[in-house]
Amino acid sequence: MASLNVKINRLELKNPVMTASGTFGYGLEYADFVPLSELGGIIVKGTTLDPREGNDYPRMAETPEGMLNCVGLQNKGADYFCKHIYPQIKDIDTNMIVNVSGNSPDNYAACAARIDALDRIPAIELNISCPNIKGGGMAFGVTCEGAASVVKAVRECYHKTLIVKLSPNVTDIADIARACEAEGADAVSLINTLLGMAVDIEKRKPVLSIRTGGLSGPAVKPIALRMVYDTARAVKIPVIGLGGISSARDAIEFMMCGATAIQVGTANFLDPAVTMKIKNGINDWLDQHGVKDIHEIIGALN
């Protein structure tokens, strides 16, 4: 049994396997399939200061080895989260991390400040990369200035571990990561979904209600790996890797490219118990290769 503990700033993870925001609800949805306390962390559904209805249906299109979604951050807002959801999840014995979104630096900061007050939420993941909302989300994550402005505003009022989730829809993701690091981000997670499109040729219409959506699943994995590799070499803060991870082998690839931890997203839809298979699979691989501590494989490409 190898040591699987990793640290993201002050955040201690029992193992590097976390779940990606928007794919795992608030954790409770998966309690029948996964012993939640055995995860390294759960990043709950994107939360905004004010409630959001999200986009119209259809919000999903199946694609080769992946899917597009344009859910659009449907959630009941930060106050509802604090009052009604937090009490249900605060005693889950793992790192419960809230994904925070907004439409201006101040709006992000106000939402982050609400979450800062919750004892059992040790970190937030700042979503500056949602491709499915207008006037916010990805708009901030595609320029160094935009990313820096949000991180700066949130850093002033948020005192725990601050993770920033990066968009792959940029020219050089490492530049954005450096801008976030410079404003005090404790870690970056990448990649969010890639902006894509699907077409129904019989209707001569886009499949998705807002025409475009975010692509996820194994189809994006090679892009995610390359971006994690580039980013890990550009910043000193920890990098959390995600994008199409479906197996222990995938997870190890990301860690070898420099990820300290990983997130499993779309794969949860195909197999709701996949996270435990990944966690156990990483351990088995380390044992088979005589690796005593998972840190030995982080950034360990020859």
Add this chain to the structure above:
Amino acid sequence: MKRYLLDLEVVSKETLSDIHALVKLTASEPLPEMYPGQFVEVRIEDSPSTFLRRPISVNFVDRQKNQLWLLIAAVGEGTRRLMRLEAGDHLNCILPLGHGYTLPESSGEKILLVGGGVGVAPLLYLGAEIRKAGGEPVFLLGAKSKKDLLEADLFKQYGRVYITTEDGSAGEKGFVTQHSVLEEERFDRIATCGPKPMMVSVARYAEQAGIECEASLENSMACGIGACLCCVEKTIDGNIRVCQEGPVLNTRKLLWLH
């Protein structure tokens, strides 16, 4: 209700038409409790273009034989792969999912079950359970043609069966909502499943008749367990998740007739 991730074994596959098959599944342990209108998320192997699971409604649960029946319509690559299942194959399923039909609150309740095409699937189990609870199910089943009528003989075990076909090759010619039984009889409630235009017509009939109507929605889904929010339907109470609060919903809650 606890949900399970199970590898079920195919007991048999009966081809019902060019594009329809009845697959009977079993497990070594007793199958979990399932209610009419609930569904199963099926993993489809060996179909490269099928990435996500497919939601398939519970057609029937045979407790004595410990069997779950799924009625398959080959509408795409994934369901075509399911048509090729053979006895002894395994099918990975998440079940039971969603919220099903309301069962009779009092005995003697006369409930009209309206199904179209493969949408008749959940109505077989529903009819059986209504009968068991002391209600009277009456089936009104529609299809394009006689050869597309599914399980018509099985429905007869539980109640009267009325049929419409679009070409008139069986029952009355036309759509289910044109059947004479709707004018001749009065029902306490309606349950429906089928193509959306049919269900909208049925909901309109129910509203005019002043009776409750429940419909089963088939919005496209990713997770099937309430996490991803892809399958939402707008209702008078805002967005609801079809996989969780549905798939069966009271049509008064929907915005179909607004």
